[in-house]
Amino acid sequence: MDEPAKAPNPKDPLHGLTLAAMLDELVAAHGWAELHEQLRFACFFNDPSVASSLKFLRRTPWARGKLESFYRFHLRDLKRKAASQ
Secondary structure, eight states: OOOOOOOOOTTSTTTTOOHHHHHHHHHHHHHHHHHHHHHOOGGGTSSOOHHHHHHHHHHOHHHHHHHHHHHHHHHHHHHHHHHHO
């Protein structure tokens, strides 16, 4: 028997968010150097651009997973900072 497809979870912070939007927000908040420091992707170090990074992330599932995990951390950190103010 086939497993039923999972319905999208509207509480998931990644629901409806494109990879490009996620990357744009992370670059704006942390910059390329910090992203390279945290994730160690060469595309964030050698002549970084959104286009080349998206190409790499779309072809490399493990890298996309790391970026999504870092994005979730970024969102938790923003909530923590907002709550402490």
